[in-house]
Amino acid sequence: MDLDGRRESTNVEDRRGMSGGAKAGLGGGIMGIIIALVAMFMGGGDLGSVLGQMGQITMQPSTDNNGEPVEFTAEEQELAKFSKQILGGTEDIWAQIFEQQGLGEYKDPKMVLYSGSTSTACGQGQAAMGPFYCSGDQSLYLDLSFFMSMKQQLGADGDFSYAYVIAHEVGHHVEYLTGVLQQIHSKMARYGQGSAQANKESVRIELLADYLAGCWAHYDNKRFGSVQDGDLEEAIDCAQKIGDDYLQKRAQGYAMPESFTHGTSQQRMRWFKAGYQTGDVKRGINSAMQLDYSQL
Ligand SMILES: [Zn+2]
Structure with a gap:
């Protein structure tokens, strides 16, 4: 994936090197x-x-507990820059999609880079949770070590896979802006957190986020020709590798609390592909909302 010359998002808060x-x-x-x-x-x-x-x-980035500047490795700095560029790209693409598809005005989410753990409007964020979106403060929380462990433990190398992970979280933000997230969250609250029905509803949210990541890829590719040979397969491979069933098999030593509520690898792959092929947001939302329980 070629990001040369792309702008970095300014909606990024860097809390790396701060503990909690x-x-x-x-x-x-x-x-x-x-x-x-x-x-x-x-x-x-x-x-x-x-x-x-x-x-x-007043959070001050880039200092450790003694106030000493934190040294980031070249790899970490590169990943931070890459993440900011990807986020910047999603801002441009989603503003365009919202306008073209009559979805109202797109409001940018914030991205918080952190290490270890950090406070969020949704409670304490832990790196072990993997990247996540909090609608309470409309922010994506990203511990870059996730990408490193993605490489080491999942073998899912390649920048398009990282971009896909960020685009998936932005997908949750789009769900929030379109009201889908609130609708499903209130359903989940009625069913009771952790109940089988609530977990099914969660799968709905996750598959839709994959579909929306696909929509992003569709338009990003149209505008920048950004999807190169192998990229799509790579992202799909990544989706497959972080699917519930796969993670379940490899669960030893890899903690991801939401792993039972994301859908199977095959489902995730299918939804991402559908979003990439159509770029049609409303169609994705309708399909996700209409899935009956046997399909979730
Ligand atoms: Zn998700």
């Missing part, structure tokens, strides 16, 4: 508290919420 959200919050220090107090007196609002917001704003 609590510590990050303390990074605000005395200046942060003064700023918070000033903000409180000027803008009203209670101290708790101002400090809470401050925790988000």
Whole structure:
């Protein structure tokens, strides 16, 4: 996949080298508290919420626990740049798709790069969970070590596979913007978290995200000719390798809590391909919503 000259997204928060959200919050220090107090007196609002917001704003990237700058390997820096370029590309492509397909206005999600664990509006994010999307703060959370372990443990090398993983998370954001995610989440809440029905609904969300990643690939390829020989197979191979049944077989030593709720490798491959072939968002949403339980 050729990304030469592509812009990097500016909607990226780099929290790498910071351990967890609590510590990050303390990074605000005395200046942060003064700023918070000033903000409180000027803008009203209670101290708790101002400090809470401050925790988000004052996180200082690229320092370790002693305030020393963190050294990133060339590979990590390359992956960070690549991720920012891919996200930037999804912003352009999805803005175009939303306009052309009458889906309203596309609002960019945020991407948070972190290492180990970090606080999110959806609770504490852990690298072991793999990349995920949190609708509470409309952010993608990405620990780049996931890509490294993808390489080592899944043997799924290649940049298009990484792009596909990011596009899948952006797919969840599109589900949020179109209201599909909220609809299914409230269904899941009614069924009860972890129940068989809720897990089936989760498969619906995941297959649709794969389909939407395919839509992205469809338009990205149209605009940039970005999909090279072997790329599609590579991404599909990756989808296959991170499918539930496959992961289940290889479960020893590889933790992915959501692994039972993503659909089988074959399903994921089929949905990604369908999105890539049609680029038709509404059609994908309708199909996903209409799948009956025996198909999930
Ligand atoms: Zn997902």
